[in-house]
Amino acid sequence: MLVNMNDVLIxxxxxxxxxxxxxxxxxxxxxxxxxxxxxxxxxxxxxTAEVLLPYGPLEEVSYYLIPMAKKASVPVVVHLDHGLSYDxxxxxxxxxxxxxxxxxxxxxxxxxxxxxxxxADLAHSYxxxxxxxxxxxxxxxxxAEGSSHLDDPSNFFTDPALAKDFVDKTGVDALAIAVGNAxxxxxxxxxxxxxxxxxxxxxxxVPLVLHGGSGLTDNDFRQAIKxxxxxxxxxxxxxxxxxxxxxxxxxxxxxGLIDLIPAAVEAVKQESEKKMxxxxxxxxxxxxxxxxLSADIEAITKLVTQEVLKYxxx
Ligand SMILES: [Zn+2]
Numbered sequence: 189m190l191v192n193m194n195d196v197l198i199x200x201x202x203x204x205x206x207x208x209x210x211x212x213x214x215x216x217x218x219x220x221x222x223x224x225x226x227x228x229x230x231x232x233x234x235x236t237a238e239v240l241l242p243y244g245p246l247e248e249v250s251y252y253l254i255p256m257a258k259k260a261s262v263p264v265v266v267h268l269d270h271g272l273s274y275d276x277x278x279x280x281x282x283x284x285x286x287x288x289x290x291x292x293x294x295x296x297x298x299x300x301x302x303x304x305x306x307x308a309d310l311a312h313s314y315x316x317x318x319x320x321x322x323x324x325x326x327x328x329x330x331x332a333e334g335s336s337h338l339d340d341p342s343n344f345f346t347d348p349a350l351a352k353d354f355v356d357k358t359g360v361d362a363l364a365i366a367v368g369n370a371x372x373x374x375x376x377x378x379x380x381x382x383x384x385x386x387x388x389x390x391x392x393x394v395p396l397v398l399h400g401g402s403g404l405t406d407n408d409f410r411q412a413i414k415x416x417x418x419x420x421x422x423x424x425x426x427x428x429x430x431x432x433x434x435x436x437x438x439x440x441x442x443x444g445l446i447d448l449i450p451a452a453v454e455a456v457k458q459e460s461e462k463k464m465x466x467x468x469x470x471x472x473x474x475x476x477x478x479x480x481l482s483a484d485i486e487a488i489t490k491l492v493t494q495e496v497l498k499y500x501x502x
Contacts, residue, residue: 190286271290290307323344360394373403
């Protein structure tokens with residue numbers, strides 16, 4: 189079922205697990221991600237990012253993401269990651285995305301607040317949720333998600349007191365923080381500032397988001413989630429897993445492209461399942477409020493049907 193970020197992240201924050209965001213730039217990625225979520229009974233967030241639009245235009249991506257989310261047996265958020273312009277975020281909302289990130293983290297603090305607050309009001313009027321970013325998560329060299337390489341990332345770490353002010357003033361539903369994480373594949377093992385995650389989690393009410401998850405160790409994830417992260421963004425790991433599987437299949441290919449499709453879907457599924465288990469979102473599909481609402485509707489429908497049948501049988 190299609191839900192928004194609050195439906196999956198508020199229960200995650202309360203019960204100390206995290207929900208993964210996996211970018212689904214094409215159909216193989218989307219199929220792998222959804223089937224991993226269904227097989228592990230995990231809520232999931234999938235979508236695309238503004239810098240990934242050259243690989244799959246927003247409108248075309250929406251044609252499969254939204255129906256697939258609605259049809260899924262687990263809660264699925266369809267999210268625009270790193271919307272960089274007002275117009276792209278509005279377009280995503282109009283197409284039916286249930287969540288957007290408006291990334292104004294390279295603007296001044298005042299501009300970030302002003303722009304994100306305006307978008308938050310708009311997103312909420314659509315029944316959608318919004319994520320903002322404070323501090324700045326940079327990119328490892330060669331990242332598919334961007335090219336803002338930072339020489340000293342610690343200059344851009346999120347300030348906990350400012351984070352509270354930002355959330356209060358903008359009304360964002362989730363906050364991406366910079367704590368030593370970066371997009372793309374890490375050249376050197378990253379060192380996360382766990383103390384900072386704990387402090388921000390104590391200061392801010394909304395769920396916290398860790399970008400640049402590909403390449404962190406399993407222990408990094410466990411610790412970050414324990415310290416207060418409720419959403420983790422993953423792209424590089426599934427992006428690479430799909431191609432490695434296709435490469436292996438390539439030598440025994442006899443029908444062409446259609447040989448590679450199932451290999452890619454299966455690899456994305458396996459890699460996503462691994463992450464869902466690591467984040468402990470497996471088995472949590474029914475905790476999401478969207479899920480309980482639809483369960484309630486089902487239960488009410490059943491009761492009403494029984495009552496009507498009783499009446500008709502009299
Ligand atoms: Zn990011």
